[in-house]
Amino acid sequence: MIRLEKRPQPSRTYALATPVLAVLATMFFGGVLFAILGKDPVQSIITIFWEPLFGEFSFYYRPQLLVKGAPLVLIAIGLALGFKAGIWNIGAEGQYIMGAIFGAGMGLAFYPTESVFIFPLMILAGAFGGWLWATIPAVLKVKFGTNEILVSLMLVYVAEQLLASVSLGLLKNPEGFGFPGSRNLQQYASAHNAELITGSGMHWGVVAAFIAVIFAYVLLARHRLGFAIRVTGEAPRAARFSGVNPARLILFCLGISGMLAGLAGMFEAAGPAGQITIDFNVGYGFTAIIVAFLGRLHPIGILLAGLLMALTYIGGDIAQSQLQLPAAAIQVFQGMLLFFLLAFDLLTNYHLRIGNTEVTP
Amino acid sequence: MDLSAINPIILIAALISAATPILLAATGELVAERAGVLNLGVEGMMITGAVCGFIISVNTGSPALGFIMAAVGGAALSLLFAFLTQVALANQVASGLALTLFGLGISSLMGQNYVGIKPPRLPDVNFGPLADIPVLGPILFSHDPIVYVGLLILAGVWATLKYTRAGLVLRAVGENHDAAHALGYKVKRIRTLAIMFGGACAGMGGAYISLIRVPQWTEGMTAGVGWIALALVVFASWKPWRVLLGAYLFGGITQLQLNLQGAGVAIPVEYLAMSPYVVTIIVLVILSADKSRAPGSLGRIFHASQ
Secondary structure (H helix, E strand, C coil), X not given: CEEEEECCCCCHHHHHHHHHHHHHHHHHHHHHHHHXXXXXXXXXXXXXXXXXXXXXXXXXXXXXXXXXXXXXXXXHHHHHHHHHCCCCCCCHHXXXXXXXXXXXXXXXXXXXXXXXXXXXXXXXXXXXXXXXXXXXXXHHHHHHCCCHHHHHHHXXXXXXXXXXXXXXXXXXXXXXXXXXXXXXXXXXXXHCCCCCCCCCCCCHHHHXXXXXXXXXXXXXXXXXXXXXXXXXXXXXXXXXXXXXXXXXXXXXXXXXXXXXXXXXXXXXXXXXXXXXXXXXXXXXXXXXXXHHHHCCCCXXXXXXXXXXXXXXXXXXXXXXXXXXXXXXXXXXXXXXXXXXXXXXXXXXHEEEEECCCCCXX | CCHHHCCHHHHHHHHHHHHHHHHHHHHHHHHHHHCCCCCCCHHHHHHHHHHHHHHHHHHHCCHXXXXXXXXXXXXXXXXXHHHHHHHCCXXXXXXXXXXXXXXXXXXXXXXXXXXXXXXXXXCXXXXXXXXXXXXXXXXXXXXXXXXXXXXXXXXXXHHHXXXXXXXXXXXXXXXXXXXXXXXXXXXXXXXXXXXXXXXXXXXXXXXXXXXXXXXXXXXXCCCCHXXXXXXXXXXXXXXXXXXXXXXXXXXXXXXXXXXXXXXXXXXXXXXXXXXXXXXXXXXXXXXXCCCCCCCCCCCCCCCCCC
């Protein structure tokens, strides 16, 4: 008989070990899944985790790690601040879209003027777009007590429709021969989020992601607001007594996570994607939820988790072309990771006791 | 633009059909939430049900068997959630999200060879002369069996919660799990059963979309219906009959915007398509003032210490 006994303090060892255990378990069961699909499991895992880093074409794939990791880290950092305080923004995908629309829209408004001020203005617009979209659930929660999970999620679908609308209307490329989608920002020097060092994958979004990691680290470790976030998550009543204003915290956490998601969308639209189209968003906003948990809601952890998740995206693409592994298999793989993580987290908070050693009085 | 093309009788008949997936999913979630479990994985269970029902129907030629297997598929997926929240004592919000992400992935993996196939059709129930009654006939007696199954499940849930001992125990577990445990009820077992019931209902609701509403399989085809169902439970203040009202309201909006798209109204298609989601938000805002009806232990982890 296995019993669970609550630990007085969460175990630090297990807190660090569970993400690693979860990744290993996911590799194992992912291998089983790939075997069921008729692929060689060992080769599949090697293709996903080894090939992009040390394979023959790693010079091409390594920069992709930063390109794919940056939006994930940027979004996950914002989400983690909220999750820590028990504020659940799960509509980052919508905020990402709105940031891209606002950012790209700002750039396109100036087309074809060239100026150094255009890109900074686009950054501000992108951040504003994401902030605006996340502030809607925040204000509704503060004013009316509306559930932020449902509102932020509903707004994803609204944002997707807006994206379709602007791709076919407002931001449509007038020289695009009737195809949906905006002008390509990669061909518009002032608005292009170009690589800072050629061939490194390093663009302004990557820089922003690193800044966000440092910012979040300092905020959580040193700042009063970070303390408020942690206390609210762990003991909401105690937080009230220590003078935390819950309304302000909700507005801050949702606002900042929306802003970061908006930035991620804007950097993506102006850089790697290059344009606004109907299928611009690829689910970074949802994958970032996994990244935030895999990183244990800790900034450094999120940085590592974001890179790992980017690796599965890139490795998944390689496995798709080389082994004909279906794209959805990678999605399942990522979902599995979150499952194992949540399951193994039991060990952080509880002792497993085997056998009935205690005598009940 | 030709609004006269929208026939109110056909519109009402169609909204009853449009409301059925939401009704099924919301009824299942209502039972889970009354037992104190907040399962945010409704969307994932629905899409899994949609693909399971579709695959079985296409391969066996029997839509009825498809619906049964959709319920089984949804319930099987919900067991993962039950394991995480009841055994591994994980956070319910995070576990629900995990279930949705996983469900979306596994469904597109299972359904990749089924895109573009037409499933066998479930024939409408034959009510004989009843269907010929003017107005009432087409509205009430012209549907496929699942519409009536959905209503029966809802009525069953209402009666069970209100009049039976099992319903009383379920509500006790949801209101105060410590007290229920002290009385000797198996909190985890009851919750696991409630979660599975929710999964089965969501799975059937999903299959209704892929087998009857659309009918086709495309990735991510539930498009947020599961989340609307979650909102509906809040809207209904955790009362079964209000779920019916809410489902018809949302079904009506969905159907009306589709009809307006068809009639070529001067509003862009995208704005019509976003209307069900916007209305959900508005309704949530209006109704979120009253939280008093929420089950007392909703979303809390239960662990019996010794």
